[in-house]
Amino acid sequence: MWAVILVFVFLMILALSSVFALAQSRVPVVRTPTQHLDAITTALALAPGSLVVDAGCADGRLLRSLCRREGVRGLGLELNGGVWLWAWARTRLSPVRDRVRIRWADLFRQDFEEADLVYAFLMPHLLPRLYDKCAEEMRPGSLLATYLFEVPGRDPERVILLGKRKDPLHIYRLERAASPDRPKT
Ligand SMILES: C[S@@+](CC[C@H](N)C(=O)[O-])C[C@H]1O[C@@H](n2cnc3c(N)ncnc32)[C@H](O)[C@@H]1O
Numbered sequence: 001m002w003a004v005i006l007v008f009v010f011l012m013i014l015a016l017s018s019v020f021a022l023a024q025s026r027v028p029v030v031r032t033p034t035q036h037l038d039a040i041t042t043a044l045a046l047a048p049g050s051l052v053v054d055a056g057c058a059d060g061r062l063l064r065s066l067c068r069r070e071g072v073r074g075l076g077l078e079l080n081g082g083v084w085l086w087a088w089a090r091t092r093l094s095p096v097r098d099r100v101r102i103r104w105a106d107l108f109r110q111d112f113e114e115a116d117l118v119y120a121f122l123m124p125h126l127l128p129r130l131y132d133k134c135a136e137e138m139r140p141g142s143l144l145a146t147y148l149f150e151v152p153g154r155d156p157e158r159v160i161l162l163g164k165r166k167d168p169l170h171i172y173r174l175e176r177a178a179s180p181d182r183p184k185t
Pocket of ligand 1: 122
């Protein structure tokens with residue numbers, strides 16, 4: 001009986017989290033199209049030992065694709081509890097389960113210090129804040145890749161056009177950290 005109640009409460013928390021996530025972030029759960037996964041994985045060419053963060057990973061399939069390259073490690077961050085559970089379960093059943101973690105978390109409250117690449121398919125209103133966070137926390141020379149939407153006022157090092165619709169993937173090299181007196185996000 002207690003087990004049923006606990007599962008019910010857990011599911012209620014996940015449902016409430018889903019409503020809260022959408023209201024807070026105003027970012028729908030839309031995934032990078034499957035037909036782009038191979039091209040993105042090839043273009044980003046992560047080296048063995050690299051850590052990639054998918055900032056808002058939805059079901060995690062893009063992250064798992066990036067981590068198919070030998071030795072690449074992944075961290076998926078997802079605010080929506082229901083979607084996080086789905087991503088976590090899919091990842092546990094995948095061949096890259098030992099190298100990929102899926103965390104139920106707000107990406108703006110996580111530290112990106114160890115990341116070599118942050119991938120984001122987020123709405124434009126979040127990208128300036130994400131760029132500043134990456135520049136402040138990540139090592140110089142590491143990468144931020146944004147799918148579809150560019151970071152306003154920042155020049156990407158490369159833009160890759162994907163598929164027939166030529167969907168852009170913007171790749172920014174974070175050359176130097178932002179000013180140290182910038183407040184932490
Ligand atoms: C457009 S989907 C992209 C999914 C995945 N990155 C992909 O490319 O397939 C954006 C996801 O980011 C999540 N999200 C939005 N704001 C977030 C935040 N502050 N922290 C963590 N996840 C967030 C949303 O819940 C949604 O699942």
